[in-house]
Structures are given as structure tokens and as C-alpha cells.
Amino acid sequence: MALSVVDLYRDILAKTNCRDCGLPTCLAFASKVVSEKHPLQNCPHIPADLLARxxxxxxxxxxxxxxxxxxxxxxxxxxxxSRAASLAIEDLPARIGGELIRIGSDTLLRLPYFNGHLHILGTTITKEDGGQVSRYEQVFILNHLAQGGSRPPTGRWKGFVEFPNTVSKMVSMKGAVEEPLIAGFSGRTDELRQRALELGAQPMPSNAGSADVAVVFTPLPRVPVALLFWDATPGDDVQSQAKLMFDETVIEHLDIESIVFLSERLRQLLCE
Structure with a gap:
């Protein structure tokens, strides 16, 4: 018989909220056991035979x-x-960039990624320098492979909100990307610029709005990302602002969710 949160709380636990398990209530403990595989044995008040069952x-x-x-x-x-599983690796360099290389008996795609390279074999992604590739990084990279886009960037920039179906993701873009950048680099634009250069960014050719920092990253060969940062002026009521811009072709190369994941990764690299 399956044990729900209610079953566990009502029939198994002491319901005394003693906190001996390290959690504030028996109900909170039951919820973590059922939904997160929290060890039931962390409750010291369950008889051994009942615990085993x-x-x-x-x-x-x-x-x-x-x-x-x-x-x-x-x-x-x-x-x-699943989206990327059936792709032919030999088709990828012409479409998204990079080059095919041989390592042992395997043919891999060596793909530029920020200021380094990735090795891609099937749906397995590793960094050339041995660094870790997070799950969300793997998500947007695999979706990039599978999206089917091939057009090079045109140099015409758009804000995230200008792309279709982004309204529901604006909260994530603001809370997970823009606001942390503002908090981290207000009054520290020289440091922001230096960190951007260390990630391989280049000055933005045309600095729309005269931003204090205007740089272009190339996380992937067909997916440039521009960062504009306006620092607050002391004594002025205007607050610092941060904005990411994307080439108009980005939705040919990434779905909207993956654009958010890529943006969050850029923010992480800058704020680390």
C-alpha cells in the first residue's frame, strides 16, 4: 500500500513536532519523506518493525x-x-559552426563556447578543458543543435520582450538575470567590463543609448548576446539598469526557454 503524506503523518509518526528529525513539524518531515526521498529513519520514534515495513x-x-x-x-x-538524439553530426558545422575532430575512434563536434570549446558526441557534452557542463547548459546547447537554425547573425539587435511568447518569461529574465547584474555591478562598471572581456566579449560596435558598458558575447558561434549596462549617477534618482539584447535570428537557433537558460548562465559567469 502506498504511503501518502497524510498516511505517514496520521498513521506512522508521533505527531509531537519534537524536531528530533531536524525539521520543525512532523507534517514537514512526512512531506519531505514522500516527495523528496528524505530518510524515514531520521525520525527516531518509529519502532524498528514498522520502520522496515x-x-x-x-x-x-x-x-x-x-x-x-x-x-x-x-x-x-x-x-x-530526445530532440537532439537523431541529429547527424556531420551536418552541424555548416549549420551552427565548429569543426569535426577525431578522438580515438569517435568523431566529435568541437564547438566554440564563450572563450573555450565544447566537445559534443551524440547527446554527450563535455568541456575541452575538463570543466563541468551544468544540466541547464546542456539543455540550451542540445536545443540549439536541434532547433534547426542555420542563418548567421544579422547584427540587428532586439530586446527579449520583442520576441514572440516571451511575456511569461519576463519575470525570470528580470529576477534571475537583470536584477542580480544590477546588484552586483552598480558602481563597479570597470569590474563588469573586465569580467566581460575575460569571457571573450568585444565592445558593441554601436552603443545605443550611450550605456556605460556595451559589450557583445559570443557564447555560441551563431548566438551573440549583447549586454548594456547603465550605472546610476550619484545624486540622481535614476537607478542602474541592465539589459540583454539578442540578434533577430536567435529564435531560429534557440527556443524561448533556452534563451532564458543561456542568459542565466551568462549572469552566473559574470557574477561568480
């Missing part, structure tokens, strides 16, 4: 995925892998 029941429902909290990053990665 419950752990067997929990293991069964875990194997079925019942009531488990979804791992959104893993879901996104599996979807991206």
Missing part, C-alpha cells in the same frame, strides 16, 4: 515515481536529449 512500501512507490517532486532540470534535459 514502511521503508519497503516507500521504496516501491519511489520506483514508480509516485508523489515524488519533479526534477525540472532533469525533465528539461531529457526532453532536449
Amino acid at each position: 514502511c521503508e519497503t512500501e516507500l521504496a516501491e512507490q519511489y520506483s514508480q515515481g509516485k508523489w515524488l517532486k519533479r526534477d525540472m532540470a532533469e525533465d528539461a534535459l531529457q526532453w532536449a536529449r
